[in-house]
Amino acid sequence: MKEKVLIVPCSGIGKSLGSVAREGAYVVTEELCPERTRLMPLALLVLGDKETQTELSSAGAIAIDGCVRACAAKVVEGAGGTVAHGVQVLDVCRRHPDLKPSGISELDESGHKLVHALAEEVKELVDNMTGEVNHA
Amino acid sequence: MPELPKKKVGLIACSGEEIPEGTITRLAVRQVLESLRPEQTVTICLPLFLAGGEGDRAFARFHPTITVDGCEKRCAARGTEMYSGKPAVSIVVSDSACPNSAALGSARRLSETGKRAVSDVADQIARQVDRLLGLKGKALTDRPVDSSAAREKSRSQQSSCSCGSGIPSQALQVAGREVTLIALPLVFAQFREAGKLPSDTTKAQLMQAVRIYNLIPDEEASAYAGTIMQEYAAFCRGSN
Numbered sequence: 001m002k003e004k005v006l007i008v009p010c011s012g013i014g015k016s017l018g019s020v021a022r023e024g025a026y027v028v029t030e031e032l033c034p035e036r037t038r039l040m041p042l043a044l045l046v047l048g049d050k051e052t053q054t055e056l057s058s059a060g061a062i063a064i065d066g067c068v069r070a071c072a073a074k075v076v077e078g079a080g081g082t083v084a085h086g087v088q089v090l091d092v093c094r095r096h097p098d099l100k101p102s103g104i105s106e107l108d109e110s111g112h113k114l115v116h117a118l119a120e121e122v123k124e125l126v127d128n129m130t131g132e133v134n135h136a
Numbered sequence: 137m138p139e140l141p142k143k144k145v146g147l148i149a150c151s152g153e154e155i156p157e158g159t160i161t162r163l164a165v166r167q168v169l170e171s172l173r174p175e176q177t178v179t180i181c182l183p184l185f186l187a188g189g190e191g192d193r194a195f196a197r198f199h200p201t202i203t204v205d206g207c208e209k210r211c212a213a214r215g216t217e218m219y220s221g222k223p224a225v226s227i228v229v230s231d232s233a234c235p236n237s238a239a240l241g242s243a244r245r246l247s248e249t250g251k252r253a254v255s256d257v258a259d260q261i262a263r264q265v266d267r268l269l270g271l272k273g274k275a276l277t278d279r280p281v282d283s284s285a286a287r288e289k290s291r292s293q294q295s296s297c298s299c300g301s302g303i304p305s306q307a308l309q310v311a312g313r314e315v316t317l318i319a320l321p322l323v324f325a326q327f328r329e330a331g332k333l334p335s336d337t338t339k340a341q342l343m344q345a346v347r348i349y350n351l352i353p354d355e356e357a358s359a360y361a362g363t364i365m366q367e368y369a370a371f372c373r374g375s376n
């Protein structure tokens with residue numbers, strides 16, 4: 001059985017785009033690609049949890065960051081993992097200039113639309129990584 | 137006149153995305169930041185201790201810190217102590233809010249029990265904030281902990297995090313090695329604004345101010361003082 005792709009969202013707590021990153025990760029791991037992905041909490045990597053680091057070293061990871069500090073990508077690399085793709089929510093936002101998300105604890109409608117746009121982009125990356133590319 | 141940051145309590149949630157208790161930490165911290173104690177609290181994302189700079193890592197040395205963890209692994213408490221400073225208070229949701237994890241809902245969607253746990257943990261945090269700032273009584277009178285109106289208001293507010301606004305720091309060469317001193321640029325600016333010229337008296341006062349934010353070993357204090365004084369003299373010349 002193939003290793004699942006690890007989806008590592010940032011732990012953003014102060015900005016809407018951090019919430020978008022986390023919600024996007026939930027949509028990918030629970031709805032779009034539940035069989036091929038697994039969500040990895042960043043806090044465990046910050047602490048240097050051995051079990052988590054071992055898991056990280058044997059699978060490709062997609063880091064989703066809500067701001068330019070790119071904590072998720074940096075911490076994955078620092079823990080010995082490979083960031084197959086680093087996704088910046090800000091870039092997704094730029095591709096959807098009509099969406100202006102707000103809210104942190106609860107995203108607004110625009111935020112939820114951005115979540116789904118992000119999740120679709122991440123799903124494409126997962127498809128490429130797992131060889132399930134839709135050529136139609 | 138430049139001011140050093142006012143004393144606030146730093147809140148750090150583990151934010152564990154895999155378990156409902158992690159979601160409770162995040163939402164409870166947001167509730168305190170946005171509605172219960174917005175003037176008295178700040179936050180920072182835990183991973184910034186690794187991914188950020190020296191200013192980010194100074195967070196728990198600047199602010200008395202409350203860590204809020206979802207489980208007994210205590211990533212926020214241990215990570216904060218490892219990289220920044222020992223937390224003043226450590227709260228673990230699985231110990232305090234609800235011993236029955238299954239009743240809390242999922243990490244993505246909390247049940248009503250889970251939402252009640254958010255409020256309980258937020259109240260617990262707010263009480264600790266008051267205790268740490270010596271606000272017992274006053275803050276509770278001004279802004280009741282159990283205020284549903286305040287909680288509702290939080291939904292439309294956007295309080296910012298400390299990401300990207302790390303405490304300014306400056307690297308110096310002391311006794312042949314590079315050290316980074318937190319808040320040194322602010323201390324220099326404050327002294328200059330107060331008209332304190334380089335002198336032995338100023339040197340002693342500078343060291344006192346710098347030591348509030350930095351751990352300086354006694355045996356190296358003299359070397360630090362000499363270098364800091366040189367830098368301050370250069371700072372004053374540059375700002376004339």
